[in-house]
Amino acid sequence: MNAMTIPTDFRGNKGTMPPAILAEQVSLRVGGAKDILAGIDLAVRDGEFVAIVGPSGCGKTTFLNMVAGLQPFTSGRLTVAGSSPKAGRRDSAYALARDALLPWRDALGNVELALQVRGVDKDERRRKATEALAKVGLADALHRHPAQLSQGMRQRVALARTLVTEPRFLILDEPFAALDAQTRIRMQELLLSLLKQFSGTMLIVTHDIAEAITLADRVVVFGPRPSRVTAIYEVGLGARERNIGELRADPQFSRLFEAIWNDIEKDFEL
Numbered sequence: 001m002n003a004m005t006i007p008t009d010f011r012g013n014k015g016t017m018p019p020a021i022l023a024e025q026v027s028l029r030v031g032g033a034k035d036i037l038a039g040i041d042l043a044v045r046d047g048e049f050v051a052i053v054g055p056s057g058c059g060k061t062t063f064l065n066m067v068a069g070l071q072p073f074t075s076g077r078l079t080v081a082g083s084s085p086k087a088g089r090r091d092s093a094y095a096l097a098r099d100a101l102l103p104w105r106d107a108l109g110n111v112e113l114a115l116q117v118r119g120v121d122k123d124e125r126r127r128k129a130t131e132a133l134a135k136v137g138l139a140d141a142l143h144r145h146p147a148q149l150s151q152g153m154r155q156r157v158a159l160a161r162t163l164v165t166e167p168r169f170l171i172l173d174e175p176f177a178a179l180d181a182q183t184r185i186r187m188q189e190l191l192l193s194l195l196k197q198f199s200g201t202m203l204i205v206t207h208d209i210a211e212a213i214t215l216a217d218r219v220v221v222f223g224p225r226p227s228r229v230t231a232i233y234e235v236g237l238g239a240r241e242r243n244i245g246e247l248r249a250d251p252q253f254s255r256l257f258e259a260i261w262n263d264i265e266k267d268f269e270l
């Protein structure tokens, strides 16, 4: 086992604070070799950023959906802030690869929607949405509709909509997958800068190992189906205080990348 790999029976819960997200032997069994999850053990600390990586189809999105209360599981125990996961928690925000903006609403209207469904009054939601769009660099595009925005700009609107509610739990599924490599790095940089004022917990699924190392405090590797956690890496690069260029030049970044790559690759079958 690699020196950086933490044994899989370690769920990563440090200290006495109850975990923000706790999965104990969470499984989704649909029959034999087709089982999806075969006992996920994971504890995410309050305020921690955790990235999940793993081979395609291993059940990463399925697990996120469970945390978001959108998908049942067949056995095990899963809690979010000490309670069973529930869809539509007001303190959670879930963002997907596709930006899912409403085409008939302008950027401002799309961001406001997140506050509208939470019952925030009109003036307040307009003020907050305007501020959130300014933070993602779209102060001049408030009244543009999704069709008038580039893919990168749409993703910025989606990010503003995700963060405007100041969620305690941020759940991101491949948020930048639809973007070209350059724009994706800029979005990672933007997300990191926005997260400097964020004290909540983030759980992100990504195919991009570099993105996982850049954004997370810990990277969790899911094995092939039926999936369990096969490795956990403490990143320890101080990403929240550095820029992406510095991070990627750090030799520890390459060491982690190689170790995680090898972990996923060893289970890859053509």
Ligand SMILES: Nc1ncnc2c1ncn2[C@@H]1O[C@H](COP(=O)(O)OP(=O)(O)OP(=O)(O)O)[C@@H](O)[C@H]1O
Residues within 6 Å of the ligand: 030, 036, 054, 055, 056, 057, 058, 059, 060, 061, 062, 063, 207
């Ligand atoms: N309740 C269910 N019954 C049967 N199959 C299911 C169920 N829930 C999920 N699956 C299947 O489990 C598989 C895992 O999908 P999932 O999208 O979670 O994997 P993933 O690791 O996120 O994949 P990718 O990396 O390609 O996005 C899919 O083939 C999906 O159709």
